[in-house]
Amino acid sequence: MKIALILLFVLNFITIKASLSIEGFYQGKNLYVQSSLCNDGFGYCATKVSVNGNTMVNHPENGAFEINFLNFNVKIGQALFIVIEHNDGCQPKIINPEVLLPNSTFIVEKISCTNNGLLTWSTTGESGKLTYQIEQYKWNKWIVIGEVNGEGKKTSTSYSFVLLAHSGVNKIRVSQTDNSGVTRASKEIVFENKAIKAPVLRTINNYKTVVFLVDNVKTETKYEIYDAYGNIIKKGLNSEVDFSNLGKGIYYVNFDNKNEKIVKN
Helix, strand or coil: CHHHHHHHHHHCCCCCEEEEEEEEECCCCCEEEECCECCCCCCECEEEEEECCEECCCCCCCCEEEECHHHHCCCCCCEEEEEEEEECCCCCEECCHHHHCCCCCCEEEEEEECCCCEEEEEEECCCCCCEEEEEEEECCEEEEEEEEECCCCCCCEEEEEECCCCCEEEEEEEEEECCCCCEEECCCEEEEECCCCCCEEEEECCCCEEEEEECCEECCEEEEEEECCCCEEEEEEECEEECCCCCCEEEEEEECCEEEEEEEC
8 A cells, every 4th residue: 555655646746748849941040939838737838849959958938938049050951850848738839830941042053955855954052952843934824844852952953854845935944932932933044946846736526626736647745725714624745635525615725835716616
């Protein structure tokens, strides 16, 4: 009985711990944490904070506290792994987690594209791993045609992507969109593809099928089809498109670098 009472007394003073973790990249801003009172009303939820394995000297004994990354001698763009230990039954709240997301800071050293669609570019000054979007200007707008993962290095880094060039003049650029929602794009490069001829559009079988022809031969091309209200209803890469399941009306077909209107009666 005496041993049982001692164990019960010890257990009453054991606090079960849990942890909350978040990772990202240092972008020059500090992290703010809200820590509620514990369920028993004694003390605050968060009990310990560590950054990349190093413990924060100032204990989080307030309802809200700041994690100042300068105290950990981190540099802009450096990876961060933060662990907030807390009491069981409650959980701290990170107020501004977006400050750990990388910003788009790349600088293009050089960018070029061959006539057969091999795009290459090199950058410096990346402050975190963000995806590069490859954009092609056609159909009166910039269209994302592919993606390449950025390496997030400040030193010179080279990338490449093979794209499907359309006939005639091509305009290409690379861009990134970070947590601000703003897109940063490189300068556009322009080259002329004389290797292929522009296809023409023909409807057959009383508008049941649309085909793309070069010298009367079916030829694959990228296409988009919109209805009269601007809703996209079909897209892909093919030499023909099934129109039999579409009702009567006006349709707009984007293909190669052209735009055409079809009126299905």
